[in-house]
Amino acid sequence: MRSQNVNSLLPRFVTAANGVPGEHHIHIEGALTPELLFKLASSNAVQLPTDDPAFRSVASLHQRYSEFASLDDFLHYYYIGMSVLVTTSDFEALACDYFEHAARDGVAHAEVFFDPQAHLVRGVSYKAILAGFKIAQAHAFEKFGITSELICCFLRHLPVTDSLATFNLSELQTSIRCGEVVGIGLDSSENGFPPTLFKDIYQQAKALGIRRTAHAGEEGPPSYIRDALDTLEVGRIDHGIRLANDPALLERVAAQKTLLTVCPWSNVFLKGAKSVSELPIRLFLDAGVQFSINSDDPAYFGNHYILDNYCAVQDAFGLSAQEWKSICEASIHGSWCDEPRKQQLLSKLEAVIADHQH
Numbered sequence: 001m002r003s004q005n006v007n008s009l010l011p012r013f014v015t016a017a018n019g020v021p022g023e024h025h026i027h028i029e030g031a032l033t034p035e036l037l038f039k040l041a042s043s044n045a046v047q048l049p050t051d052d053p054a055f056r057s058v059a060s061l062h063q064r065y066s067e068f069a070s071l072d073d074f075l076h077y078y079y080i081g082m083s084v085l086v087t088t089s090d091f092e093a094l095a096c097d098y099f100e101h102a103a104r105d106g107v108a109h110a111e112v113f114f115d116p117q118a119h120l121v122r123g124v125s126y127k128a129i130l131a132g133f134k135i136a137q138a139h140a141f142e143k144f145g146i147t148s149e150l151i152c153c154f155l156r157h158l159p160v161t162d163s164l165a166t167f168n169l170s171e172l173q174t175s176i177r178c179g180e181v182v183g184i185g186l187d188s189s190e191n192g193f194p195p196t197l198f199k200d201i202y203q204q205a206k207a208l209g210i211r212r213t214a215h216a217g218e219e220g221p222p223s224y225i226r227d228a229l230d231t232l233e234v235g236r237i238d239h240g241i242r243l244a245n246d247p248a249l250l251e252r253v254a255a256q257k258t259l260l261t262v263c264p265w266s267n268v269f270l271k272g273a274k275s276v277s278e279l280p281i282r283l284f285l286d287a288g289v290q291f292s293i294n295s296d297d298p299a300y301f302g303n304h305y306i307l308d309n310y311c312a313v314q315d316a317f318g319l320s321a322q323e324w325k326s327i328c329e330a331s332i333h334g335s336w337c338d339e340p341r342k343q344q345l346l347s348k349l350e351a352v353i354a355d356h357q358h
């Protein structure tokens, strides 16, 4: 299965079945389409804001989503949107919808963020959330061969004590111990909420031996990227586009091969860049910075799932097949799947490239 609108300028190995090796930056709550949002609001009798004309219809909500002024403007709608998610089957439907899109785009492996605090506060249990995701993950594997992992994110605009209490929930700790959750992340409003605030949780996560990433340098300064690396000891940086403003840090990130999970359409929709061509993709490639290309919150950003983000990069930068190969390789090396799966993804990439050279 493949999107109708594949950019013929992308190398054929990327557009082959399962040619997109990995998505590392997708908030599952950001895959909630206006269509599913209204359906679940109705079935769960959730009252949407009556004083905001955006919620009059699917069409008006789509329209409002095309006019975000900033990350915080988007987050306002993101948190209202997810208020319709209540039951296990809601979380299952949400994740299945994402995996269907991922399959259509040829994704082989997906690492999916979720925001438990935003659900726990409404009385939804951690168990209900995870049960829905697990059903969808099994379905994605059986139907499409997509492997997936879950990454639990903490909301930086809330008091750190709230994140700590959530991290220490026994159900969450159990999901980490049994490998259902492979890592932690940090998201929500960035400016004014430096990574250093979350040092304790990240130290505890390190002690448990799980993976760590954090949003940094999306709207915030390069110093947040440095803090995430030094204080939180993250293995990846989500977004990280502001790295372009700090040449010394850029050199360091390139040298230590930290993966940035770049989200081109997200940056344009949230006014971090006027167009994809303004993003530091060329700089990153030339400096040897490892990055993957991702969708972030596709249902909020013009329905641009991962392949649309690949296409936008190709339209803006006209990369060579060799450059795409290096992006695919970086994406696999930076994945948090187990070693055998990594080798499988690398062999698949080699095989598909060989196939398309004949």
Ligand code: HPA
Pocket (backbone or CB within 6 Å): 027, 030, 071, 078, 187, 188, 189, 215, 218, 266, 296, 297
């Ligand atoms: O791009 C993002 N940045 C920060 N928080 C988020 N939560 C969902 N998407 C994002």
Ligand SMILES: [Zn+2]
Pocket (backbone or CB within 6 Å): 025, 027, 187, 215, 238, 296
């Ligand atoms: Zn994000």
